[in-house]
């Protein structure tokens with residue numbers, strides 16, 4: 001059902017008419033003619049024609065020399081290499097080694113699916129894809145070097161059923177056909193790539209990405225309670241994000257993701273969006289935090305805030321902590337004033353979040369990070 005805020009959001013969303021075609025051209029065939037060539041040994045000639053006819057017979061000599069030349073030319077034909085003609089060399093045999101172009105194709109497929117399936121929630125699966133990537137990464141514990149986006153262990157019941165992960169099946173199911181289309185990518189690399197795609201396609205900053213996550217079995221599921229509880233205070237926020245290795249500035253920057261999406265009563269119990277444009281990333285979350293008046297929502301659900309003016313927006317108790325706590329507030333104000341500063345610091349914190357605990361050096365060997373081309377570029 002299209003609500004006022006939904007159509008507002010849809011109007012804001014960038015349509016992407018010039019989505020790049022992802023199909024690759026079939027490789028051109030190697031065009032050098034391959035004529036059948038029979039090799040004749042000198043001995044073969046001798047036995048066929050007899051030694052007498054061969055010795056002193058000029059016709060035989062000419063024929064013999066011609067045969068030798070033909071043999072040499074034939075050898076050449078057989079050993080010509082495609083790259084001598086400016087054509088790509090034949091693919092090396094061995095396991096498939098995906099490159100940037102291959103990951104860009106995965107990005108394009110996710111971006112296209114986001115555009116095609118725009119009747120979900122406020123018009124996009126983007127927010128829930130980002131929440132999946134964040135919940136996959138946010139289990140990291142720096143002390144024990146456990147959890148994090150390596151492993152994609154939320155596929156298994158113990159972790160998938162944690163209260164904090166309620167509703168994320170929608171995001172995992174959205175990505176299942178993509179995984180079928182590109183079976184070589186790990187779930188854990190795919191979930192993070194989809195998070196990157198969601199941010200970029202919702203007009204956020206480019207998020208540099210590198211692959212190298214491996215999928216792990218059920219024994220690597222993290223214990224319940226590693227993700228933040230929205231009903232808690234500043235000590236809780238610092239304890240949870242501190243465990244991952246983040247400082248105050250990074251905690252606030254990451255929270256800016258709540259410009260996107262909404263709360264669902266059947267998932268977290270909370271209700272409503274944080275901003276009027278929940279499928280476009282902006283610094284509105286920070287602006288609203290400092291500029292609007294917020295009061296407790298009167299309802300039977302968990303304690304949450306609503307804006308006094310329209311009573312259509314919400315803030316979680318943990319969101320309000322960011323303006324109540326002095327250390328956090330300084331950053332909220334900086335981001336409310338300057339979207340560019342927010343985008344820059346958000347990007348840095350997200351790259352760090354998405355790579356927590358991933359042993360890239362042992363897996364992908366990909367050292368540099370890539371920036372994917374967005375569908376509207």
Ligand code: HEM
Pocket residue numbers: 127128130131134167228229230231237254255257258260261262263264265267268269270316318
């Ligand atoms: C104190 C920290 C945080 C708390 C307590 C928190 C809590 C929540 C809750 C309760 C929801 C609603 C879930 C639902 O009902 O569907 C939510 C949604 C969301 N969160 Fe957070 N979150 C936190 C930090 C973050 C961070 C760091 C990110 C990303 C970098 C993030 C991204 C999102 C997004 C995009 C949604 C919307 C999902 C949707 O629309 O389906 N959150 N969060």
